[in-house]
Amino acid sequence: MSEPFPANEAHLQAEVLARALPHMQRYDDAVVVVKYGGHAMGNEDVARHFAQDIVLLEQAGVNPVVVHGGGPQIGAMLEKLGIKSQFAAGLRITDKATVEIVEMVLAGSINKQIVGFINEAGGKAIGLCGKDGNMVRARKATRTLVDPDSKIEQVVDLGFVGEPDTVDTMVLDQILGRELIPVLAPVAAAVDGGTYNVNADTFAGAIAGALGAKRLLLLTDVPGVLDTSKTLIPKLTIAEAHALIADGTISGGMIPKVETCIYALEQGVEGVVILDGKVPHAVLLELLTDHGAGTLITR
Ligand SMILES: Nc1ncnc2c1ncn2[C@@H]1O[C@H](COP(=O)(O)OP(=O)(O)O)[C@@H](O)[C@H]1O
Numbered sequence: 001m002s003e004p005f006p007a008n009e010a011h012l013q014a015e016v017l018a019r020a021l022p023h024m025q026r027y028d029d030a031v032v033v034v035k036y037g038g039h040a041m042g043n044e045d046v047a048r049h050f051a052q053d054i055v056l057l058e059q060a061g062v063n064p065v066v067v068h069g070g071g072p073q074i075g076a077m078l079e080k081l082g083i084k085s086q087f088a089a090g091l092r093i094t095d096k097a098t099v100e101i102v103e104m105v106l107a108g109s110i111n112k113q114i115v116g117f118i119n120e121a122g123g124k125a126i127g128l129c130g131k132d133g134n135m136v137r138a139r140k141a142t143r144t145l146v147d148p149d150s151k152i153e154q155v156v157d158l159g160f161v162g163e164p165d166t167v168d169t170m171v172l173d174q175i176l177g178r179e180l181i182p183v184l185a186p187v188a189a190a191v192d193g194g195t196y197n198v199n200a201d202t203f204a205g206a207i208a209g210a211l212g213a214k215r216l217l218l219l220t221d222v223p224g225v226l227d228t229s230k231t232l233i234p235k236l237t238i239a240e241a242h243a244l245i246a247d248g249t250i251s252g253g254m255i256p257k258v259e260t261c262i263y264a265l266e267q268g269v270e271g272v273v274i275l276d277g278k279v280p281h282a283v284l285l286e287l288l289t290d291h292g293a294g295t296l297i298t299r
């Protein structure tokens, strides 16, 4: 019978596994929340690698919780239907027609696609959204924007955009530690009835905080937080992150991302990393090798 690959390659593989041991021990039984952004999902091969990483974590004794986005996919569906969409402070202004599409795309097609990839990789994923088991209840979100010329402040009504108000971890507590992998769509029930569209980063931060996660990883389509010359900033403190938002270095979709990191750290999450989800096996690289990736934000 022929060997699957040369002996020296097998040794190399064993070496790699042995080197992952201290990292596996560090995360043994810990909750790790991984937010999988819509921009990072584009390529099917990368999605399969992502699913393998999540299943491997579960197999290694970590409790991964996946929260997914789908901004570009919602945008494509809205365009197909001729519905215009605008953003304020990185959040989609969401009217009644839009919130229905958001729920359909996020809790429907994307959620089940990710569940499918994880199950194909040998895992047992369960797709849920914030409405299930009253997991996440949201209140209406508003934002105050300052006109850069006149400096006049204006309160923007974002429509059916919500911010997590309460998180009930009862359903997740039943799922975690039983070889099941929760995959969560960021759609929530409004405190006063109805449905809210919640930014996926914000949703992931609320889940990580409520579960007392050890790590929150935000997978996106850039290497991390970039400075004005587009160079990766490997480490940031909360104060430095606030300053970069204030001076405009951090803008658009990166604003809710960094705000989420700050919130999660304040809730007790030990470390938060923004990294490029298009890099194959980004999750394993970050958690199980010495080669940290992206921007690590700490207190
Ligand atoms: N300082 C910054 N560093 C990196 N990306 C930034 C920065 N400021 C704004 N961005 C933008 O934020 C985007 C990531 O946010 P978003 O599009 O919401 O991603 P996702 O769909 O993964 O949540 C980047 O593609 C980039 O265009």
Ligand SMILES: CC(=O)N[C@@H](CCC(=O)OP(=O)(O)O)C(=O)O
Pocket (backbone or CB within 6 Å): 036, 037, 038, 039, 068, 069, 070, 071, 072, 074, 090, 091, 092, 102, 161, 162, 186, 197, 198, 199, 200, 201, 253
């Ligand atoms: C309020 C708000 O902006 N909600 C987002 C929800 C999806 C999301 O956050 O997806 P990404 O992580 O891929 O950006 C939206 O409608 O696009």
